[in-house]
Amino acid sequence: MRITVNAPHVVGEIIDGEAVVVNLRDGAYYSMTGVGATIWAFVEQGATADQIVESLSGQYPEEAGVVRGAVDSFLSRLAGEDLIREEPGTAPELGEASANGEPFADPVFEKFEDLKDLLLIDPIHEVDETGWPLRVGDPLPPP
Amino acid sequence: MHESPANSRRPDPGWWPTPSQELLLRASLFQGRDGLDAWERWAATVDLETLDSGSFRMLPLLYDNLRKQGVRGPLVDRLKGVYRYAWAENQALFHSSEDTLRTLHEAGVETLLLKGAAVMAICGNDSLRLVYDLDVLIRVEQVDGALELLAEQGFRPLHDIPRSRFRLLRSLDLKSASGRGLDLHWHVLDECLGPGGDDDFWDASVPTTLSGLPVRTLNATDHLLHTVVHGARWDETPSFRWIADVHALLAAAPIDWDRLVAQARKRAVALTVSDALGRVCDRFGTPVPESALASLRRAASSASRLERMELAWKRRQQSPPGPVGFHVFRYWRMSREWSPAARIGGAIDYCQDWDDLRPGWRVPGRVVRKVFEEYA
Numbered sequence: 001m002r003i004t005v006n007a008p009h010v011v012g013e014i015i016d017g018e019a020v021v022v023n024l025r026d027g028a029y030y031s032m033t034g035v036g037a038t039i040w041a042f043v044e045q046g047a048t049a050d051q052i053v054e055s056l057s058g059q060y061p062e063e064a065g066v067v068r069g070a071v072d073s074f075l076s077r078l079a080g081e082d083l084i085r086e087e088p089g090t091a092p093e094l095g096e097a098s099a100n101g102e103p104f105a106d107p108v109f110e111k112f113e114d115l116k117d118l119l120l121i122d123p124i125h126e127v128d129e130t131g132w133p134l135r136v137g138d139p140l141p142p143p
Numbered sequence: 144m145h146e147s148p149a150n151s152r153r154p155d156p157g158w159w160p161t162p163s164q165e166l167l168l169r170a171s172l173f174q175g176r177d178g179l180d181a182w183e184r185w186a187a188t189v190d191l192e193t194l195d196s197g198s199f200r201m202l203p204l205l206y207d208n209l210r211k212q213g214v215r216g217p218l219v220d221r222l223k224g225v226y227r228y229a230w231a232e233n234q235a236l237f238h239s240s241e242d243t244l245r246t247l248h249e250a251g252v253e254t255l256l257l258k259g260a261a262v263m264a265i266c267g268n269d270s271l272r273l274v275y276d277l278d279v280l281i282r283v284e285q286v287d288g289a290l291e292l293l294a295e296q297g298f299r300p301l302h303d304i305p306r307s308r309f310r311l312l313r314s315l316d317l318k319s320a321s322g323r324g325l326d327l328h329w330h331v332l333d334e335c336l337g338p339g340g341d342d343d344f345w346d347a348s349v350p351t352t353l354s355g356l357p358v359r360t361l362n363a364t365d366h367l368l369h370t371v372v373h374g375a376r377w378d379e380t381p382s383f384r385w386i387a388d389v390h391a392l393l394a395a396a397p398i399d400w401d402r403l404v405a406q407a408r409k410r411a412v413a414l415t416v417s418d419a420l421g422r423v424c425d426r427f428g429t430p431v432p433e434s435a436l437a438s439l440r441r442a443a444s445s446a447s448r449l450e451r452m453e454l455a456w457k458r459r460q461q462s463p464p465g466p467v468g469f470h471v472f473r474y475w476r477m478s479r480e481w482s483p484a485a486r487i488g489g490a491i492d493y494c495q496d497w498d499d500l501r502p503g504w505r506v507p508g509r510v511v512r513k514v515f516e517e518y519a
Contacts, residue, residue, distance in 0.1 A: 115231060123224050123225045123227075128221075129217040129221055131221050132225065133228070
């Protein structure tokens with residue numbers, strides 16, 4: 001089975017190695033970096049779970065033993081958030097998606113519950129170098 | 144939703160970008176040494192905290208250009224946040240507009256997307272700039288029905304405008320209870336308010352999608368005409384992003400230059416288009432074929448005296464163009480094809496409809512007062 005973005009109510013974009021995803025149905029906003037962003041890039045291409053595992057195992061040969069579990073767990077969490085769905089179909093030819101040499105870490109996402117509230121944050125005056133959607137001094141939401 | 148950052152400075156009024164805004168445009172549009180030089184000079188002199196609102200709307204495009212060139216730094220990280228914001232804001236707007244458009248379509252109201260959202264659809268990038276509202280063109284004969292449907296969805300006009308004035312306007316700004324903006328257009332250009340003024344635009348429209356919803360929009364050539372004629376005029380908040388839109392359109396789709404020249408000539412805006420595109424080419428190296436510029440210059444050379452006066456009036460760099468000029472030029476354009484007798488009668492109707500002024504004998508007094516207020 002292929003895994004795809006749960007469009008049209010889920011939209012995402014890879015911005016300089018970070019995947020930002022919005023569930024327009026419930027207004028949740030997600031940010032994924034590192035391996036999480038790489039997996040999202042594969043999901044956008046409609047990859048199968050096996051393809052994702054194979055690619056990541058190639059990128060992190062020393063972590064091959066834990067990649068399968070990490071990918072399955074992350075995909076399960078994404079499905080639990082209604083962000084992805086399975087579709088029948090053959091495995092596609094995949095484009096490039098890599099974590100840019102970052103060390104392997106369990107893929108996680110940060111979830112912000114309400115996009116409406118986030119859009120009230122001034123992206124110039126209420127933020128620091130971390131940038132919107134975090135206000136100055138705001139902690140990251142728990143992964 | 145921020146119309147602009149709360150503390151941002153009001154931009155200098157005018158129609159052409161200031162030197163700082165020109166640098167921002169160069170940094171946003173150019174790759175390589177030219178773009179990076181502009182970026183470094185702009186970043187060294189500008190304070191994001193006091194950035195004008197016109198420049199703020201360019202920041203997503205600036206970030207997009209910088210990231211493609213691998214530029215890094217704390218300021219770029221902050222710009223990335225603005226880009227994320229623009230992307231999320233636009234997604235929310237497009238998604239929430241789906242139901243509105245679907246409702247109009249199901250009721251038989253034809254629509255064409257205009258301006259920001261449409262240009263981004265043509266360019267295939269949802270984040271190039273912040274779009275605060277959706278611009279939708281409908282047929283002029285469907286205005287009342289569309290307004291009723293939109294009222295049922297909670298949209299209200301931003302300004303109390305008499306219905307009699309609608310025929311003298313191109314659009315009406317609406318806002319939903321949740322603050323979502325929708326500009327309902329029944330004409331594309333202020334310069335073409337007459338019957339059939341938009342037929343060519345409708346006939347040559349093309350399909351696209353908004354957030355997955357099939358919609359129609361102007362073709363790239365007509366978008367270019369609209370962008371230049373609408374953008375290159377005096378505004379309290381100069382929308383110099385029209386220059387970025389010109390570059391985006393030229394990069395995204397082939398332009399039918401013969402059509403552009405023909406449409407500009409037909410609508411008596413060849414002078415405006417020739418002047419604006421010529422300046423953009425000079426200052427920003429915009430890739431407009433020399434043959435197209437030459438054709439536009441030829442078309443512009445036959446512009447009437449009133450068209451030249453109108454362009455000078457629209458292009459004042461500092462003081463706002465006054466209402467007398469606004470009405471004189473608007474009426475001249477509406478009545479270009481009329482006989483002298485029809486023009487005199489039409490002028491009374493125009494004044495009555497603009498101010499919903501009844502009976503007609505009140506018109507001369509009102510006109511004298513307006514002229515006195517502007518020039519005294």
